[in-house]
Amino acid sequence: MIPVRCFSCGKVVAAGWEEFKKRTEAGEDKGAVLDDLGITRYCCRRMLLSHIEMIDVISPYQ
Amino acid sequence: MEIDIIELSERSAKFILSDVDTSVANGIRRAMIADVPNLAIEWLELYDNTSVLYDEQLGLRLALVPLTMHPDYVPESECTCNGEGCPSCTLNLRLDAKGPKTVYSGDIFSSDPNVRPADDNIPIVELKEGQNIMLGAIAHVGYGRDHVRWQAGVACGYKNMPDVIIENCDGCGHCIDECPRHIIEIKNDEAYISPENMIKCSLCRLCERACSLKPPAIQVSYDPRSFVFTYESDGSYSAKDLVLKAADVIENRAGKMAEILDKI
Numbered sequence: 389m390i391p392v393r394c395f396s397c398g399k400v401v402a403a404g405w406e407e408f409k410k411r412t413e414a415g416e417d418k419g420a421v422l423d424d425l426g427i428t429r430y431c432c433r434r435m436l437l438s439h440i441e442m443i444d445v446i447s448p449y450q
Numbered sequence: 451m452e453i454d455i456i457e458l459s460e461r462s463a464k465f466i467l468s469d470v471d472t473s474v475a476n477g478i479r480r481a482m483i484a485d486v487p488n489l490a491i492e493w494l495e496l497y498d499n500t501s502v503l504y505d506e507q508l509g510l511r512l513a514l515v516p517l518t519m520h521p522d523y524v525p526e527s528e529c530t531c532n533g534e535g536c537p538s539c540t541l542n543l544r545l546d547a548k549g550p551k552t553v554y555s556g557d558i559f560s561s562d563p564n565v566r567p568a569d570d571n572i573p574i575v576e577l578k579e580g581q582n583i584m585l586g587a588i589a590h591v592g593y594g595r596d597h598v599r600w601q602a603g604v605a606c607g608y609k610n611m612p613d614v615i616i617e618n619c620d621g622c623g624h625c626i627d628e629c630p631r632h633i634i635e636i637k638n639d640e641a642y643i644s645p646e647n648m649i650k651c652s653l654c655r656l657c658e659r660a661c662s663l664k665p666p667a668i669q670v671s672y673d674p675r676s677f678v679f680t681y682e683s684d685g686s687y688s689a690k691d692l693v694l695k696a697a698d699v700i701e702n703r704a705g706k707m708a709e710i711l712d713k714i
Contacts, residue, residue, distance in 0.1 A: 389503070392514035392572055393684075397605040398598055400516060400684055403569040429605065443576045446502050 390439050396431035408436050456649070461682055463689040466611060466649075468676035475608050475677040481696035482603030483594050487525060488686050489517045489541060489565060490599035491587045498584040501549075501575045508575060512545070512587060513599040515555045516568040516684040523565075525591040535588075541565055543587040549577030558587070565589075568685025602692055606681040610672035612651035616641050619667040625657035634668075641668055649678055 390405040404425040411421045422433050451474070454466040467475055491513045496505055503511070522538060529539035542561045547553045556570030577583065594601035621639040633647035634657060643651070651670070658666045683692045 389511070389573060389575060392511050393598070398601055398684065399604045399682060400514075400569055400572065402572040405573060406571060443502055447578050 389441075389443060391435060394429075394432040394435050397429060399427075399429070399432050401427060401432050401435045405436060405439075458689060460688055461685060462680075463682075463693070464678070464680045466676060467608070467679050468611070468673070470675060470677070472674070472677075475679065477700055478679075478693065478696055479603075479606045479608060479681075481699045482606045482681055482692060483601060485593055485595065485699045486602045486687070486692060486695050487519070487523075487591045487593060488600040488602045489519050489523055489589050489591055490597075491515070491517075491543065492590045492592070492599075493588040495586040495588075496584075497586070498582050500581045501577055501583055502581075503575050508583070508585075511574050512558070513597075515558070515572055515574075516602075516686045517541075517560075517565050517589060518568050519602070519686040520562070520564045523591045525593070539591060541589040543589060545574075545583060545585050545587065547577060547583045549581040550579045552576045553583060602684055602686050603696070604682040604684050606679075608677040608679045609653065610674060611676035611678055612648055612653055613671050613673055614643050614648065614651060614657075615669045615671065616643070617667055617669075618663070620663065622662055624660040624662060625668050628656045628660035630654065630656065 390402045392400060392402045394401050404427060408421055408425060412418050418437060422436065427433055427436065451470050452468045454468070455463070456466065457464040494505070494509050494512065499505055499508060501508065523541070524539055526533045526535075526539045529536060531539065544559045544561075545553070545557060547557055553574040553576075554570060555567040555572035555574060557574075558567055560566050575583065592600035594603070619640040621636055621641065623636060623641075625641055626634045626636065631650045631652060633643055633650050634641050635644075636642065653670055653672060655670045657668045658670055661668050681689070681693070683689045687695060
């Protein structure tokens, strides 16, 4: 799951995750989507850019 | 002390604080991060958790969700109930969900209609078929100095007001190419920075080094008693209330300090 807050500054980044995922999967430029979401600092941007959803990988082994 | 507001929105603000010492600016910054009382989930009563997250991970995620702060709530240690738990220091919340679905912060049910998650679309956990969550949560008021869950001010910072002096410029334009903020332009065959661009200067001094004249025609300095302040709120307070609350905290402490000094 996407971390709720940015590790460095503490901004709530998870609120933008669903929209970020939907729009980037539709082919929009990641940087432009982040700007739209108001995620401007590079500490917060890396939180979304580098995130990989692992929940589907883990769930069969519960 | 003078305050000049440049931007003010619900969750972020930028202002110029002038005619004060660094200690005042830093005091406000630190108070916003660490000393503003805030509500956050501190305890969980888990009845059922068959999701992929461990109880502790679930607890951390819930704790980090900002709750809108209501001024009636006080920290447990300062409450009239002496920490036993009463409606003015303790808030009960509930979360029940049955998979398959993604649980969002908006699904958290608060027993007080004045307090609710500041954002409704924070994913807490994704439940698959047959996975359930049933929990009760207790939120307390705390301070950012104890844990990040109570930190209301985000990315609070300031810089000194930049003051770039340009004298005897030959208009070669080297500084324009060098400036990472692109704020220098040519006006009347001389380098020029407009007042609205001056605030964007990061005081990096690359323009000074790029200048071919000796001594450099462009000199970067700053006003030691003027500060450009930027900060964001996590949603528990509005940006305006956050800085006012921080100022209140400092005022209270200064008052207590004066009382102590009087007794000596």
